[in-house]
Amino acid sequence: MTAVTVRVPAKVNLQLAVGPAREDGYHDLVNVFHAVSLFDEVTVTRAEPGPLRLTVCGDLESHTARVPLDGSNLAARAAELLAREAGVEPAVRIHLDKSIPVAGGMAGGSADAAAALVACNTLWGAGLSDADLHALAARLGSDVPFPLLGGSAVGTGRGEHLTPMPCGGRFSWVFALAEGGLSTAAVFREYDRLRPDAPPPRPDPGLAAALAEGDAPALGAALANDLERAALTLRPELRRTLDTGRAAGALGAIVSGSGPTCAFLAADAAAADRIAAALTGSGNCAGTVRAYGDVPGATVVGPPER
């Protein structure tokens, strides 16, 4: 085997309850992840030993231009971490084919890191178990374990302790893209400033029931993101985006994770078309993408297409 390609989904947070800052600077969360059908594809190819080479392409050109191509890329860090763990030389080229918005609150970099772990484990026949990969993923970032699993799951701790949640339907989503990204750390800092008295995060049983029953109106009403106020303080124009989607009939409208992407739950595909058209027509966002959830996590899809 000379190359392996892994397809990996983006996430939206259905509930993001954030506690006060911990001593280590992180926050305890109740983080309901939901994998949606926006995919990056990560291909690792055997190469001569030497500095790790990384290339990127994708449909969102203004986004791919912001992906670092050096050792700071999360996919490169994942390959290097797995090589150390497996005791092999990290002699690979990595190619990222990106559809997930960059720095958009949809965990694109984390998805690429998860995909690189699975791809390198397969390419090198390293034989690491799912539990081993999960542990390495958690060292790379709080959002990295979830895309290994996909589906829907609640994350506790900093978001890395995952428990799968049943999803009883196929939910239709519209995502409004924004110009530029938001730094996750900056949004958490703004949250601390706005909510120095934040209570411990609590799960919402109503949201879990709506998800399990495939009840889109109930799920739309239950969507909640404690980081939203902080993201809106840093990017006030996102309020208009949320209002536009709501006025066009979204069952729920929310900033995705740390933003600035906004997520809209639609009743069905026709409603999603209307919401996307209203967002595009309003000029309040940099574009829209459609997706459904939930979908499986990182999956080997074979060697790259030529």
Ligand SMILES: C[C@](O)(CO)[C@H](O)COP(=O)(O)OP(=O)(O)OC[C@H]1O[C@@H](n2ccc(N)nc2=O)[C@H](O)[C@@H]1O
């Ligand atoms: C906002 C979310 O995307 C929701 O899923 C995640 O909580 C962020 O996950 P991530 O991007 O993988 O974050 P990490 O790379 O672990 O941390 C980046 C920065 O976010 C902040 N951070 C992240 C996770 C967490 N539970 N508490 C935090 O305070 C910290 O300032 C940290 O330095």
Ligand SMILES: Nc1ncnc2c1ncn2[C@@H]1O[C@H](COP(=O)(O)OP(=O)(O)OP(=O)(O)O)[C@@H](O)[C@H]1O
């Ligand atoms: N493989 C990668 N793809 C995209 N960005 C990457 C990658 N590796 C590192 N980065 C850097 O990480 C930053 C955050 O990118 P990412 O797309 O993961 O953000 P995000 O979706 O907001 O993350 P999260 O939702 O996990 O907080 C980018 O600005 C970029 O500099």
